[in-house]
Amino acid sequence: MERPLQEDAARLNGLVRAVGQSADRAAFTQLFDHFAPRVKGYLMRLGASAAVAEDLAQDVMLTLWRKAVQFDPAKASASTWVFTIARNLRIDAIRKERRPELDADDPTLAPVHERSSDENLDWAKAEERLRRALVRLPREQARVIELSFLADKPHSAIAAELGLPLGTVKSRIRLAMAQLRNALGERS
C-alpha cells in the first residue's frame, strides 16, 4: 500500500491552511484527491454501501471546506482532523446519534498538566512515528486496534469475534496504547 512520507503530512497541513486562510480551490482539489477516496474506503470498511459512503465522503469534504479556518496543526495533523470529521458525520448520518463532544476552548476545562510539551509537538511528525509504531505492534495487539478502528462495535463484541475473553482484549489494548504513547512521546 502507498505509504506517504512525513513531508506529505506537512504538505497536507499546509493545504488545509491554504483553504482556511484564502479559500484556495486548487489546494482543496488536492485535499479532495487525497482524502475523499480514503474516507470512502474507511466508511465502506465500516459497512456503509458504496453509495452511502460516496455521499458521506463528499459531505466530509464540504465540512473540511467550511471548517478549514478552525484547523490548528498544533492540535492535530490534517489526517487526524479529517478522521474526526468523518467519524462524527458517520455517527450522525448512519447511526442517527449525537456525538457528545467537548468544546476544546471551554475555559472551564481542567488545564492539561501532563505532557504540556504537546503545545510544541509537531503532529505531522508524530503521525509518522505513530504509523511506524502501528506497523511494529505485535500482530495480536495490532488486530485489536484495527478492529477498534474498523468495527462499529463495543469491545465485548470484538472479544466475541476474536473468540477471546474480554479481559484479554482489554489487556492487549492497554499494551498497544502504551507502545503508541511511547512513540508519540519520542519528541524530536
Place this chain on the structure above:
Amino acid sequence: MTITHHPGDELLLSYALGASSEPVSLLIAAHLSFCATCRAAVRDMEAGGGALLSDIEPAALNPHALQSVLARLDEEKPEPVRPAAVAGDVPPVLRAYVGNEFAKAHWLKVAPGLAHLPLLSQDGTKARLIRAQPGAVVSTHSHRGEEWTLVLTGSYRDETGTYRPGDVQSTTPEIFHRPVADNGPVCINLAVTDAPLVFKDLLPSIIGKLFGF
C-alpha cells in the same frame, strides 16, 4: 482535584474511534471535562485514527464527484459563531441532555433522599443522573451487565472505595455493592448501564459466558 478512577483505555479508544454508543460516549465526554490526562489520551488515540486513515485502502469516487463538490462550495456558509456560555452548574457537554442547572431538571423521586433523571436509552444501554442527599443509601445490589458511574458533584463510598468528582466507577455483574452518599454537597452521578439483553440477540452464548449467565 485528583482523579483516581479513570474509565480505562478500552472505553477511551471506543470513544476516540467512534465505536461507543451515545450513552457511553456521553459518560466519556463528561469524564474528559474533568480529566486532562484522559483528554490527552483520547487525542493520542485520534492521532492513531488519523494514521490508520492515511494507510487505508482508498475507494475511488464517482468520476464527477470532485466537480459536483466544487460546484457546491459557494453554497457553503461559514460555521456559525458559538453562542457565549450561559451560566449554570451542569458541565457543558451534558447541557443538551440535562439543561443548564441541576436544580431545574425534572428529577423523579425513587426513594428517601434519592432521585433520578433518565437522559437517554439506546438498545438497552441507558444513561441517567442519580441524585443522592448526604447519607442516602442505595441498597446492596449487583448489575446484570456493566455499569459505569461518573461523579459530577459531591462524593460517595462503597465497599471498594470513595468516589469524587470526575471519578468513574466501573462495576461488573459479580460485584455487589452498597453505595452511600457522603456528607457535604449533594452527590450527583451520571450512571450508564449496559444491559446484557442487547447482546443476547447477537451473540447469545459468548456474551452469556462473559457475563456469567
